[in-house]
Amino acid sequence: MQLPTDQNATFDPLSTAFARDPYPDYAALRATGQPVFYAPFDIWLFSRHTDVQAAALNPLSLRSLDHLMTAREMAEERRAQNWHDMPFHSRFVQFSMLNADGEVHQRLRKLVFREFTPGQIERLKSGVESYVGGLFDRLGKRFDFIEDLCAHVPGLAIGRFLGVPDEDCHALRQWSEDIVQYFDIDRTDERKVLAERTTKTFYDYLSDLSNHRRKHPKDDLISRLITRWDAGDLTEDEYVSTCMLILMAGHGSTIDALGNGLNALLRFPDQMARLRNNPQLMPTAIQEMFRYDAPLPFFHRYASDDMTVNGWDIPKGTKIGLLYASANRDPEAFLDADRFDIGRAPNRHLAFAAGPHFCLGNHLARMNMEAVFSQLLIRFGHIDMTAEPEFKSGLSLRGPKSLHIAVR
Numbered sequence: 001m002q003l004p005t006d007q008n009a010t011f012d013p014l015s016t017a018f019a020r021d022p023y024p025d026y027a028a029l030r031a032t033g034q035p036v037f038y039a040p041f042d043i044w045l046f047s048r049h050t051d052v053q054a055a056a057l058n059p060l061s062l063r064s065l066d067h068l069m070t071a072r073e074m075a076e077e078r079r080a081q082n083w084h085d086m087p088f089h090s091r092f093v094q095f096s097m098l099n100a101d102g103e104v105h106q107r108l109r110k111l112v113f114r115e116f117t118p119g120q121i122e123r124l125k126s127g128v129e130s131y132v133g134g135l136f137d138r139l140g141k142r143f144d145f146i147e148d149l150c151a152h153v154p155g156l157a158i159g160r161f162l163g164v165p166d167e168d169c170h171a172l173r174q175w176s177e178d179i180v181q182y183f184d185i186d187r188t189d190e191r192k193v194l195a196e197r198t199t200k201t202f203y204d205y206l207s208d209l210s211n212h213r214r215k216h217p218k219d220d221l222i223s224r225l226i227t228r229w230d231a232g233d234l235t236e237d238e239y240v241s242t243c244m245l246i247l248m249a250g251h252g253s254t255i256d257a258l259g260n261g262l263n264a265l266l267r268f269p270d271q272m273a274r275l276r277n278n279p280q281l282m283p284t285a286i287q288e289m290f291r292y293d294a295p296l297p298f299f300h301r302y303a304s305d306d307m308t309v310n311g312w313d314i315p316k317g318t319k320i321g322l323l324y325a326s327a328n329r330d331p332e333a334f335l336d337a338d339r340f341d342i343g344r345a346p347n348r349h350l351a352f353a354a355g356p357h358f359c360l361g362n363h364l365a366r367m368n369m370e371a372v373f374s375q376l377l378i379r380f381g382h383i384d385m386t387a388e389p390e391f392k393s394g395l396s397l398r399g400p401k402s403l404h405i406a407v408r
C-alpha cells in the first residue's frame, strides 16, 4: 500500500492543551488507521501499537542516514545544523550508541550490556533504598514531589552505576538537564550555548576521574570501560559518549516516570488503595505507570532503503516517528486502554521501545521507582494533590514540571 497523500496531522504538540493531555490527539491519529504526515517535522507518524512495533523492529529502520551520505554531504549536513558551533556536544552527544546503527551500535551496546542485567542492578538496590529513605526523612507535610524528592533520586544510582564518587553525584542532575536541553523543539540560542558549555564541563570532569581510575581502578563501569578503551575495543570519544549517554538517558526520564506514576495513582484512587493493600503488585504497577504515561513518548527512525511496514510501502529516506505513548493507549493492543490498572498482565507496552535500541536502563529505572513508591505508600496513609500540575510541552518528553502534594 502507498502511504496516503490526504492525511496531514494538524495537532499542535507545543500547545498547552497537548501538554496537559496529549491522549485525545493520539487517539485521533490512531483513528485514521494509517500513518499520518506531520509537515513541521517532515515526518510520517506511526501511532498504532502494531505499526510502531513493526517499524521499530524492521531491520531497515535506522536512527541515522549517515551511511547513505558521502563525506562531503555529511559535512554539509552538519554545517547546516551548526554542529561546528558545538564541537563538544556534537562529538560526545550526537555520536552516541543511541544514534549509531549496525555493527558500530552492536559493538558499543555489547560493551555495556552486561552492566545493566538485573543481577548487576540488584547490587545498587539497598544503597538506593536507604538514600531514598533519607530524602523522605527531610520532607514536611506539604511538598513538591518532583523538586523536593524525585529530582534527587536518579543521581545517586547513576553515579554509583558509573563510578562517580557520591559527593559529586548532586552535580549530575544539572549537567544532564543542561546537555539534554539542546534537543528541545523550542530550544533557544542560550540553551544551545549552555548545552555545549556543560558538555565540556562533564568532559573535563570525566577526564580527571578517568586519569585517576586508570591508576586506581575500582569495581565500577568507568574502570571497566577504561580497560576496554586501553585494549582498543572503543575510542576515547566512544568512551566519553557512552558515559554521557548513560548520564542523560537515565536522569530526566526517571524523574518524569516518577511524576507520571504518582499523577496516575492520584487520578485513580481505587488503584492507589489497591496497591497499598497489595504491595506485591508493585512490579506490575510500575510497568503500568510506564504504559499509562510514557516519559519518552516519541523517537524517530529513517528508512535506510525501500521497506514495508505492516503493508505500508515506505520509500528510502523517509523519516518515521514512533509514537510510543500512543501505541501504549491503543485499544487494539490493550483492554480498556485508558484505564490505569496496576495489575495489568500481560503488559506489552513500548515505553522502553522495541528492537535494537530497546532501553538498556529499564531495570535500573524500575528499581528507582520501587524504592520511591514502596516507601511513599508505607510512610503516608493519605496523599492529596494540592495544585493541578503543569506538564512539559512538546512531543519528546512527558512529565509534570511540579507535583504539589499534602501527606498524612
Ligand code: HEM
Residues within 6 Å of the ligand: 097, 098, 099, 109, 158, 245, 246, 247, 249, 250, 251, 253, 254, 255, 257, 294, 295, 296, 299, 300, 324, 351, 352, 353, 354, 356, 357, 358, 359, 360, 361, 362, 364, 365
Ligand atoms: C526511566 C525511564 C526510562 C525510559 C522511559 C526510557 C526509555 C528509553 C527508550 C524509549 C529508548 C529507545 C530510544 C529509541 O527508540 O531510539 C531508550 C534507550 C536507552 N536508554 Fe532508556 N529509558 C529510561 C531510563 C533509562 C535509564 C535509567 C538508563 C541508564 C542509566 C537508560 C539508558 C538507555 C540507553 C543507554 C539507551 C540506548 C540504547 C541503544 O541505543 O541501544 N534509560 N530508553
